[in-house]
Structure formats: structure tokens, C-alpha cells
Amino acid sequence: MKRSEDIDRTFEPEIRNVDLTGQGQEVPTGRQHNTELSVVTWIFVLLFMLLIGRVAYILVAESDRLKSNINNTKADSNSENVIRGDIITSEGTLLATTLLDEYGNQTRSYPFDNVFSHVVGYATNGKSGLEAEENYELLSSHSSLLKQIQAGEKGEKIQGDRIVVTLNAKLQQAAYYALGSYRGAVVVMEPDSGRILAMVSKPDFNPNTIGSEWETLSADTSQSPLLNRATQGLYPPGSTFKMVTTLAYLRDHPADYQQFSWNCQGALSQDDVTITCYNNEMHGQEDLAAAFASSCNTAFAQIGLETDNGDLRKTAEDFLFNKSLPTSMPSSQSVFKLKKDSSAAEQMTTAIGQGETLVSPLHMALITSTIANGGVMMRPYYVDRIETSDGTVVRKQDPEIYRKVMTPEEASVLTEYMTGTVTRGTAAALSGNGYTVAGKTGSAEYETGGTTGTHSWFCGFAETGEPHIAIAVIAEDGGTGSSTAVPIAKQVLDTFFYG
């Protein structure tokens, strides 16, 4: 073939000689020879579809979380056009608002000062609490287009959306003042909906003056006043964990748990470890209900020895130990470490809520709520709805069932035992107030850096027949549950029932 033939046909040779024969390069074209190319095409088309799917997934499923991520400052540029919205309770009490002076300068104001400090949070020097979680919503406006245009014409900023929370100002104040000067937390929730009614953490801070006090507050690592202990504090549960141990025992002995019998001698030893009852008290002969009511450590240590470790672990994990809580609030995972081959000592200490187990106050309130709600765990939430400044609802949160943790029968046995705690046991101060309470106290011993002490716990709900309210209280270094946490809970419950 002469190649010179084409040289003068620069751009459009009619026929050009292609090497069809040389070196056996030719492959006959045809469908069967393009199979590999089709395979390659389809693989890459699939990859492109994966990209599209990923983009769609971010926009549909991850967008809200990304927009309200604490590090996301994109919405902050909205503040040039939007006045940060209010945070109010569903009764209409104002918790956070933006004040404008005559020059249009904005100041964030919190009418209750320290009372809502952690749950509402702050919006200067970074953000926390609801101010962080709902930052994007507070800085967005879903007002009508007409209103937005009107505001734009006048050169005014538009009012951002309003966050309506489930918190109850009265209960929050009662819990805040009841906890007094103790470090610790109080969480109050509605068992059948998961609505958080109050959430207090101490030590606290004043969000109105956080700007000037930032240096001291953030540097204080021994007290950590900025940490929301209610959701992120982790404490040994002490005897409140006996609710979980009891359920595991019920599940292991569905037919004969009522035959449980124990003669408490004030102490129980196994493998060089001795478990004692509080004040070395001897409870004598008792059944399961009595052991629960008197919070008998030796009886529960014995139950720990009798119960299979795997079963106890499974029950604990059913209650979401070692798992994230089903909520949008930043919360710590509770810890449960007992394993199949753990020693007898670990079995005994874990069963009575000591050992390596750790739990957050919110989690304890959630466990109590689940028992109150017949074994059905509701998702805890505190944002009831988001609405525009003139009250049009943008988004509403309805109660959601998270999962069924136990049968109604199991829940009612636990309720019965917890009622015993109040009528004849460690929380007797809660009886005879005109409402019925079921609960469990805890005196959680701890040892950190050489210092030892006892945290005071109470978890419970009222009324026993028709639970309206569940509460978890922890007072750090408060001593026994009966001495400190129970009176705190009483004040909150009194406020709930009598105002």
C-alpha cells in the first residue's frame, strides 16, 4: 500500500489506507467481540450511579446533621440577613432571645440566667446545647416570601425561626433549686412520649455573661462547669443498676423467681472479695421483692453469681449499655464491661452496680421511663417543633417508639418491686405525699485519684398506676440515695403534682 497517496488530502481524505492486515491487528467488528467493552461500560456506569446515589444520600439523609454540626459555620453568614430566632417552651416561656439596640446591634439574652445553662447552651465563644444543635434552624427563616421581600426592601433583617422545646420552666426551676449546691444532674421526662421536661446539670454558668467569664469557665478542668453532666457525665450506677440485674434474673427464672430466698448476714465473700450491705446491716431472710426494697447488696451479689454473665450483658445491652442513645443530643455511651469469663468478684460487683459499669443520668432516666411505659422505650427528645416567627409550624417532632425492651409482665414485676422501695424501703420519704411513686435509690461508691466518696442516686416514676413523669437524680458526693437524691426528687415531684 502506498502511503504517499493520501499526503495531499489534508483534512478529508475520501479513503485512507488503514493497516487492516499488518501484524494480525485486525479484529472483526461484531457484537460478540465487544462483550468485554460492554462489561467495562456497565461497571463504570454503575460507579457513576454510585456517585449520584452518594450525592442524593448526602442531601436527603445527612444534610440536617451536617448543617447543625458544631463546626459548621456556614449558617453564621446568614446572621447578616437573619436575626437569630428565639427558644421558647411549649407553654410560651422565653428561654433565649435576641435583643436589638437602636443601631441594630444584636445581643443574645437568656431570661433565666443559669437555670437552663447546659440544655439551652450558649452562642458566643462557640456554641453548645440547643444553640449549637439548632444553630442552622435559628439562623434560617421560613417566613413567607412576601415577608422576606418586604424585609429586604426596607433593608431590615428578617426574624429567624423559633425553636419550641418540650422543657417545662417550672419543673426546670424546681429541679435546679432542689439540686442546690451539689454537683450532679437531674433529668425529668414523660415516659409515654420521651419528651424531656427538665434537664439540669451543675456546676453551671450564666450564658448571659459567658463572654467575659470564658477564660475561667473553660480553664476549670476540676469542676468542668461547661460539661452537660445530664447527657455526657458518666457515673457508676450503684444500686440503681439492680433494676437491670433484677430483669436479667426474671428472664433466667421466669417460673420460679418468686421462690428466691436469701438469708442476708450483712456480708458475702467469694475469692477474697467481700460484698457488704450498707452499714453492714443484716437483712435476714428475704425474698426478691424484699431484697430489692431494702437494696440488699449480698442478695444481689448472690444473684450476680447465679446469673449467667452473657445473660446479664444481654439485658444491659437491651437497655442500650455500650450503645449510643437514640437521641440527637450529644450524649456519652454508657459502659458495661462484664464478659463471659469474668471473675466471681466482677460478677458480684457488677450485679450491685459497682465494678466498671458507668451510666449517664439521661440514660438512667430513659431506663426508668421504659419500665414506667410497660417496657416500651421512647426516643427522648426536647425539640417539640420549629416554627416561623409568626407561629407557622415548619417541622414537628412526634413521639417515636424506639424499641420494646421487655414484656409488659416484666415491666409490671419491676414496677411492683420499685413500689416496694418507696412503701417500705430506702425511698420511704416519697410515700404518703398524695401520689404514688415507684423507684430505686443508689449509693454509688467511687474512687478517683486516691479520693473515695459516694454519689447519691434516685430513679423513679409517678404515679405507679398511670405514670406521667419519670426522674433521675444524681448528686455527686451526696452520700446515700435516701439522704440526698430522694429529697431532691420529692421537690420536683411535688412541683409536678401540686405546682
Add this chain to the structure above:
Amino acid sequence: MNLANLTGTVSKAAQYLIIVLMVIYTVQSYTVFAQRNRTDREQIFLRQNVSMFVIHFLAYLIMYLNTAKFELILFYGAQVLYLMFTLLLYRNLYPRASRSLIKNMCMLLSVGFIMITRLSYDQSVKQFEIAAAGTAIALLIPLIVRKLLVLTKMTWGYVFVGIGLLALVMIAANVTNGARLAIYIAGFSFQASEFVKIIFVFAVAGLLSTEHSFRRVVIATVLAAAHVLILVVSTDLGSALIFFVTYLVMLFVATRNPFLTMIGILAFCVAAIAAYFLFAHIRIRVQIWRDPFADYAGSGYQICQSLFAIAAGGWFGTGLYNGSPGAIPYVAQDFMFSAILEEMGGVFGICLILVCMAVFIMFVNIAMKLSNRFYRLAALGIGTTYATQVFLTIGGGTKLIPMTGVTLPLVSYGGSSLLSTITMFAIVQGLYMLRGDEVKQKNAAQIRPETERTPQEVYSDRRMERDEAQRRY
């Protein structure tokens, strides 16, 4: 209504109109595949041209309204001239070139011009100059590809130049952003791997088109592995992956042996795990991918900002100048897609992915129709390179896969990437026109009077002629 308000309203309207036009454009870049009738195809191309120019106009209108910079008007004019010249020149010099490929190339370039101008006017001017010069030079490439059969016979030349350049960069390069990517020649930074990509495709095509005995496959694999290894050592992971995938795909198509490909994938897995434990920078990338927020202020910052940008844009975008894509470090190079999503929206972004996919399908389509093995493999290799790069950059920016830091071809800022992609498009155009030559030559050799042929032959010949007549898109 005051002026500021009017500006806002016009910008908003233009923003949504851009999205509608982009959707129309994208749908048409697929319907054209199905359209056999030539005049109908012309219609589609015309409508696509209109969509592209209107999108380009609206975007510059928004940018002008927001900045009131006079130089934007001049710059816009220059770009319109450039796009028109490119379309017209190809049409007149190469009437048999693939129209849909040129159109998509212009579309991707114009989206890039818009977004880079939004991010930095100076960078955009630089990008535009390189695009214009590159396109002018690339006009010669289809001619060279068609004329020089010797291109198919320089296999060892490609191998030595490719490996040589990569090694040179590895040894002499400046360290930029953790990866040794560029060498400077006369003030221009020159990213060798971008060009070696093309040379590599030619080398592999040369090695595997003539024979695929066991010995030949081993030689080819060793040489390909040398390329990939140099790139891994240079910490240019994105390019290493592109080279690797390209080789694997070409090997599969050349040998038609899925078993070999499986071994290749297996070897990749072993190598990836080994690399994970050997190189700290790979471990960091995987760490960032699993949880970018764990080290938000440090290594995770870039990808977190990219995700924030995508979320902020939503489906319809914040509108040009209403977002803050500049918050992403190296946005114009590595995170162009996220910037586009923030200000022009998810719908626009998904259309952009689909346009890239249409380009890839066109590349493979052309490979399918070529009968010369070398050209066939070359077209496929270029297509694979392109698609892999798109997947890596968009997948990385959306945290689908770990970040590898490669550009979005034709859209991202970067001269080397732009030049090499324009070259790749031009080469495929050359190959596309070769196909036309092949068919004609075949027909000329085969056609005998109808009376001498069997009815089946007559039927198949006529069918072939008809197909050829319809193939010019």
C-alpha cells in the same frame, strides 16, 4: 423595588433557569445516542448549543450583578468567542468529528470557567488562556493521529519516556502539598503524571495489541507496575490508582481473560493493605475517610468543609456568591465539584456527573467501532483514565471513597490537567475519524455488482452503508 432588591430577584430567577437548562442539556446528551436520524440529531445539537450559551450567559450575568466588575463583561465576551470558534473550527475542519464529544467538552469547560471565575478571577484568566492555547494546538492532533501510523509502533519509546518522566519528577520535584507532583520549567509548573497518563495508555496499547502471550502479559504488567510504584512512592495516590485501573481494564479487554483481571484485583487488594501499613500518609487518608470529624481542625478539615458545602447547597444551590466554597482548602483544584454543588445545587451537580458519563460512554462507543486493535485499546484506555479520574475526585469530595486529590477533568483549575484532557479528547476525535476511514476502505474493497452477490450479502452490505451514513454523531 430598589436596585439591590432587583439584582437579588434577577439572580434568583437566573439561578433556577440555569438548573432547568442544565437538565434539558443533560437529557439531550443521552437522547442523541438513540437518535438515528441525522436531521433530528442536528436539531438536538442546536438545542444543546443554545442551552450551553444561555447557561454561560446567565451565570456571568449573576456574577456581574454581584460584583459589578467591568472586566467580567470583556472576559465573558472572550469566552463566548472561544467557545464559538472551537465549535465552528471543529465543524469546518473536521466535519466527521464527533459533534457530541465537542459539545460536551465545551460544556464542561464553560462550567469550569464559571466556577473558577467565581472563586478567583485571576486564576480563571490563566485557565482560559491555557484552554485557548491548548485547544488551538489540539486542533492538529486528530490529523496527526490519522496520518501517522508510526504512532502505533513506538511502544518502547512510550515506555521509556513515561517511566523516565515520572522518575525524573520523583527525584527532582518540589514537594507540594505532601505529594511530589510538579516540576517547574521556565516558570510553568508541569505536572508530569497528567501527560504520562496518555503516553502510558499508548504504551499499554502497543504492548497488548500485537500479542498476548504469557510472556508479553508479564512484561506489560511489570512495566505498568513500575509506573504505579513510582507514583505511590511520589505519594501521588490518585494518579497511581488511575494508572492501575486503566491497565487492568486494558488488560481485560485485550486478553479477554477475566481470570487475569481477578488476579489483578486480588493483587491490588494485597498491595493496598500492604501500602496501608507501610505508608503513614495512606493511613491518614483512610482515617479521615472513616471519620473526618475526629481530626476536624487538622487533616479532616478539607473534607468536612466539602461536606458542609454540599449540605449548604441543597438541591438548588445557594446561588453564585451566596455560599462560601472558598472555605475548602484547594477548592479550585481538588474540590471543584463540592463548590459547584454549594452554589449551583445538587441537581446541577448530578447533571454534571451524567454529562461526564455521556463523555465516557462516547469514548467506549468509539472504541467499540474501531477494528484496529491498537486504536481500539487506546480509545478504551483514554476513556477509562477519564472515568476513573471523575470517580476518584467526586467520590473523594463526597466522602464515598478516601480522598486522593485529583482534578475534575476540564472543570477544575490546573493547566497540566486541562491540557492533557484536551489532548485526550482530540486523540479520541482522531480515532473516531479513523473509524470512518476504515469503513470506507472496507466498502471499497468489498463492493461488487449486486448481481454477483448473494441476497444475504446484498442485505448486509446495504445495512452497513446505512449504518455508516447514520454514524456521524
